[in-house]
Amino acid sequence: MDYRAQLKLQAFLDRELSEAEAKEVAAWLSRDQEAAALAAELRHTHEALAGLETGVSLPESREFFWSKIERDIHRAEAPAPLPRPAGLTFIGRLRRLLVPASAVALVALAGLVVTRQEGSSRLPGDVETALSDPGAFTYRDYNAGTTLVWLSYPAENELAGEDEASTVE
Amino acid sequence: MAAFEELVARHRDKVYARAYSMMRNEEEAIDLSQEAWVKGWQRLRQFQGESSFGTWMTRIIINLCLDQLRKQKRQRTESIEAMDEESGGVERQMPVVTVNPTAGLERQELRGRIDRALGQLSYEHRTALVLHEFEQMEYKEIAKTMGCSIGTVMSRLFYARRKLAALLADLKKQD
Numbered sequence: 001m002d003y004r005a006q007l008k009l010q011a012f013l014d015r016e017l018s019e020a021e022a023k024e025v026a027a028w029l030s031r032d033q034e035a036a037a038l039a040a041e042l043r044h045t046h047e048a049l050a051g052l053e054t055g056v057s058l059p060e061s062r063e064f065f066w067s068k069i070e071r072d073i074h075r076a077e078a079p080a081p082l083p084r085p086a087g088l089t090f091i092g093r094l095r096r097l098l099v100p101a102s103a104v105a106l107v108a109l110a111g112l113v114v115t116r117q118e119g120s121s122r123l124p125g126d127v128e129t130a131l132s133d134p135g136a137f138t139y140r141d142y143n144a145g146t147t148l149v150w151l152s153y154p155a156e157n158e159l160a161g162e163d164e165a166s167t168v169e
Numbered sequence: 170m171a172a173f174e175e176l177v178a179r180h181r182d183k184v185y186a187r188a189y190s191m192m193r194n195e196e197e198a199i200d201l202s203q204e205a206w207v208k209g210w211q212r213l214r215q216f217q218g219e220s221s222f223g224t225w226m227t228r229i230i231i232n233l234c235l236d237q238l239r240k241q242k243r244q245r246t247e248s249i250e251a252m253d254e255e256s257g258g259v260e261r262q263m264p265v266v267t268v269n270p271t272a273g274l275e276r277q278e279l280r281g282r283i284d285r286a287l288g289q290l291s292y293e294h295r296t297a298l299v300l301h302e303f304e305q306m307e308y309k310e311i312a313k314t315m316g317c318s319i320g321t322v323m324s325r326l327f328y329a330r331r332k333l334a335a336l337l338a339d340l341k342k343q344d
């Protein structure tokens with residue numbers, strides 16, 4: 001029996017053939033044992049499946065199953081969250097400004113630290129004491145281009161009795 | 170909503186049974202049934218009453234199960250056996266099972282054996298069989314639902330039935 005004949009036999013059992021074709025197959029079945037055996041096997045399978053789903057029930061209580069459906073329905077019907085505006089939010093704009101400002105501030109701070117360190121590595125000026133005159137001190141500030149002379153007593157050419165210190169630039 | 174809840178209560182077992190027959194997995198069948206009911210609610214306006222509400226819901230669950238099965242198939246490698254089945258040839262060499270392998274079995278035992286045998290079929294063969302045997306669909310209708318030709322439906326049905334008979338006969342021999 002070829003494959004086409006087997007499928008035709010199945011179609012006959014499934015009532016998918018025209019009346020004329022069905023008559024033809026019925027006649028063939030009555031005289032062919034091999035075809036009859038195959039038909040019997042197909043009928044047994046059909047009978048075994050009949051009523052298989054009878055009594056199958058969903059293994060959850062009515063209330064519980066419905067509560068899940070109801071929740072999903074409400075979730076699906078809830079309005080979708082509003083899309084974010086195309087422009088930046090206030091925080092976004094602030095962040096955009098703060099990032100470069102922070103970078104500039106950092107650079108400035110680093111520069112200041114370096115400058116101060118360099119400045120502290122050398123003296124801002126010199127202090128001199130003249131051996132010939134221990135009452136006079138000279139201070140030179142190279143950065144400011146300034147010289148200060150400190151006199152701790154009245155000079156000889158100054159008026160006697162004036163004993164307070166004076167500063168001359 | 171209360172009326173819909175009543176419809177769910179009335180048809181939930183049928184919808185679940187269809188999902189279980191196709192998926193062979195209780196958890197998946199429950200999840201898909203739930204999804205089918207949500208879809209049913211959303212498409213309620215499309216229900217024209219051309220068929221019964223139960224039949225309409227069954228179509229929804231069948232389509233959901235088919236989508237899920239196709240997704241699962243894409244995710245796993247096809248076996249050589251499955252490719253052979255699809256090409257239609259293995260069933261021609263199977264010897265005919267001459268005795269009824271389910272004769273004398275109690276309903277519960279028969280159900281267990283058929284369940285195991287159905288689980289061994291590929292989803293295409295099982296679905297063709299389920300749609301024909303449980304939904305009483307004609308070849309043309311099965312072809313439309315599964316997106317294949319009538320010839321493919323006939324091949325799938327033939328293979329599924331012959332394989333099922335062979336599996337049931339094997340189970341009987343093991344006793």
